[in-house]
Amino acid sequence: MTEPFDIDADLVRKLSGLLEETGLGEIEYEDGRKRIRVARPASVATVTAPAPVAANTVSPPPETSDDSAHPGAVTSPMVGTIYLSQSPGDPPLVKQGDTVSEGQTLMLIEAMKTFNEVKSPRAGTVSNIAVISGQPVEYGELLAIVD
Amino acid sequence: MVNKVLIANRGEIALRIHRACKEMGILTVAVHSTADSYAMHVRLADESVCIGPPPAAESYLNIPAILSAATLTGADAIHPGYGFLSENSNFARIVEEHGMAFIGPTAESIATMGDKVAAKDAMRAAGVPVVPGSDGAVENVAEATRIAGEIGYPVIVKAASGGGGRGMKVVEAPDGIETAFKMARTEAKANFGDETVYIEKYLGQPRHVEVQVIGDGQGHAVHLFERDCSLQRNHQKVVEEAPCPVLDDATRKRIGTICAEATAKMNYRSAGTFEFLYENGEFFFIEMNTRVQVEHPITEMICNFDIVAEMIRIAGGAPLSIQQSDVVMEGHAIECRINAEDPVSFAPSPGLVEEYHAPGGLGVRVDSALYAGYRIPPYYDSLVAKLIIHGRNRDEALMRLRRTLNEMAVSGISTTIPLHQRVVEAPSFTSADYDIHWLERFVETS
Numbered sequence: 392m393t394e395p396f397d398i399d400a401d402l403v404r405k406l407s408g409l410l411e412e413t414g415l416g417e418i419e420y421e422d423g424r425k426r427i428r429v430a431r432p433a434s435v436a437t438v439t440a441p442a443p444v445a446a447n448t449v450s451p452p453p454e455t456s457d458d459s460a461h462p463g464a465v466t467s468p469m470v471g472t473i474y475l476s477q478s479p480g481d482p483p484l485v486k487q488g489d490t491v492s493e494g495q496t497l498m499l500i501e502a503m504k505t506f507n508e509v510k511s512p513r514a515g516t517v518s519n520i521a522v523i524s525g526q527p528v529e530y531g532e533l534l535a536i537v538d
Numbered sequence: 539m540v541n542k543v544l545i546a547n548r549g550e551i552a553l554r555i556h557r558a559c560k561e562m563g564i565l566t567v568a569v570h571s572t573a574d575s576y577a578m579h580v581r582l583a584d585e586s587v588c589i590g591p592p593p594a595a596e597s598y599l600n601i602p603a604i605l606s607a608a609t610l611t612g613a614d615a616i617h618p619g620y621g622f623l624s625e626n627s628n629f630a631r632i633v634e635e636h637g638m639a640f641i642g643p644t645a646e647s648i649a650t651m652g653d654k655v656a657a658k659d660a661m662r663a664a665g666v667p668v669v670p671g672s673d674g675a676v677e678n679v680a681e682a683t684r685i686a687g688e689i690g691y692p693v694i695v696k697a698a699s700g701g702g703g704r705g706m707k708v709v710e711a712p713d714g715i716e717t718a719f720k721m722a723r724t725e726a727k728a729n730f731g732d733e734t735v736y737i738e739k740y741l742g743q744p745r746h747v748e749v750q751v752i753g754d755g756q757g758h759a760v761h762l763f764e765r766d767c768s769l770q771r772n773h774q775k776v777v778e779e780a781p782c783p784v785l786d787d788a789t790r791k792r793i794g795t796i797c798a799e800a801t802a803k804m805n806y807r808s809a810g811t812f813e814f815l816y817e818n819g820e821f822f823f824i825e826m827n828t829r830v831q832v833e834h835p836i837t838e839m840i841c842n843f844d845i846v847a848e849m850i851r852i853a854g855g856a857p858l859s860i861q862q863s864d865v866v867m868e869g870h871a872i873e874c875r876i877n878a879e880d881p882v883s884f885a886p887s888p889g890l891v892e893e894y895h896a897p898g899g900l901g902v903r904v905d906s907a908l909y910a911g912y913r914i915p916p917y918y919d920s921l922v923a924k925l926i927i928h929g930r931n932r933d934e935a936l937m938r939l940r941r942t943l944n945e946m947a948v949s950g951i952s953t954t955i956p957l958h959q960r961v962v963e964a965p966s967f968t969s970a971d972y973d974i975h976w977l978e979r980f981v982e983t984s
Contacts, residue, residue, distance in 0.1 A: 469602075470606040502602060531591075
């Protein structure tokens with residue numbers, strides 16, 4: 392007749408402690424007719440979307456900067472090159488800290504030899520100019536913030 | 539030699555172009571709308587430029603934005619892919635005026651082939667058989683009656699400014715020509731603002747057979763055999779195969795040679811396709827496509843030849859890298875166009891792709907920009923993957939196609955994979971006994 396099997400909680404705790412301490416995944420202990428095995432579940436790599444491709448060839452999806460979502464964010468309406476002043480050598484049209492009115496020209500974008508004015512969508516203070524003269528910008532890129 | 543190519547397209551073809559460039563050591567620039575910021579080819583490209591908001595008119599059709607991006611990134615060539623600006627002769631001309639290579643034919647070729655009447659004239663002059671027709675506008679009932687009699691019934695009255703299957707009237711017998719002519723003119727005026735109509739012979743059960751050519755604009759051209767693209771729905775190809783399963787080698791060689799010679803005679807540059815209706819052993823030219831086509835991979839599989847890479851080489855000024863004697867056909871290839879649509883209602887199914895498993899193995903090619911976690915935008919066409927199968931013969935290709943369609947898994951969106959699974963089991967498909975009307979009848983009766 393078999394003996395009732397009594398779980399030795401202390402032994403289990405001791406073995407678990409050993410697992411932690413040693414970093415092992417599994418310990419099996421046998422003593423006469425009793426055998427106990429304590430195992431740590433193997434860490435399961437959860438597949439999260441998006442599934443990454445080889446990290447060294449694929450650039451991660453572009454981060455949307457919090458600034459672009461700012462209500463006073465001025466983003467580029469086109470692909471082109473930024474010019475902060477009307478002509479080379481002229482002072483910039485606006486500087487950080489300037490107060491501007493709605494519709495005031497903040498900077499110029501040049502594309503295909505044509506200059507376009509970037510106008511402030513609201514009256515306020517220019518809290519950030521995110522680009523420099525001569526910088527190429529893409530559609531939607533943050534140019535400035537008017538608070 | 540080309541150093542940096544701007545890819546003026548999106549989706550699977552943009553990835554296709556990127557792949558060809560990278561195999562040749564060429565840098566890539568991906569221009570994209572805000573809706574495509576997470577597209578795979580954008581992530582893989584050496585540089586990317588966001589050129590506009592989602593609507594194609596403001597992004598993929600936005601010539602100034604694309605040219606700005608090309609100038610800013612220093613691209614020396616632009617590949618237009620298919621659709622969008624690929625057959626816009628203005629765009630081709632502007633690109634070259636800005637000192638960049640347009641990876642495709644000249645603006646003149648595009649313009650000529652875009653004009654249906656001019657294209658037919660050019661083909662006739664080059665010895666390519668055309669659909670017998672009125673050779674221009676038909677002005678009145680008397681002329682219509684005479685011409686229809688000469689062509690031989692059944693005939694079809696078509697709007698000169700029409701397209702997409704609209705503004706067409708089939709006439710079976712002489713007693714119907716007057717009504718059809720008048721109705722066609724009225725409808726043409728109402729639908730297209732131009733009542734001009736012309737008449738062509740109507741082919742009842744034709745196959746759509748097209749011949750792939752490539753020329754270098756330096757007097758050399760080859761054909762890369764033909765494709766059968768009869769399986770269509772709403773004038774959109776759904777399944778294609780290469781070579782055409784019902785042509786014998788003599789016919790294949792004859793039509794291929796006619797097309798290659800016409801291509802060389804026109805001094806045509808880059809890839810092109812001659813589209814024919816084929817019935818009772820006769821070919822009838824309908825149009826020439828002056829771009830790389832969606833179904834080009836099946837030709838690549840049977841010829842073991844990279845058409846996109848050759849387009850890029852030619853754009854860089856190189857002559858054709860092959861002669862006709864180098865073009866050898868091996869085996870059989872089939873392509874299934876997989877759309878993000880309900881397989882029964884064809885309702886579009888954009889959205890998040892949760893799981894994606896592409897089938898693999900010998901003779902299996904998947905041209906797709908899908909990945910698990912990718913969100914398909916709702917603004918563009920629904921083609922999301924091309925499943926291309928190659929086998930040593932058509933039977934092997936069919937077995938392989940059946941297996942891969944059963945293995946391919948896409949969840950989170952609906953796809954037309956179930957439709958393809960049904961087509962592949964259909965006796966008419968397995969026996970290659972189909973014409974351009976077959977698929978629509980099959981879909982209706984399923």
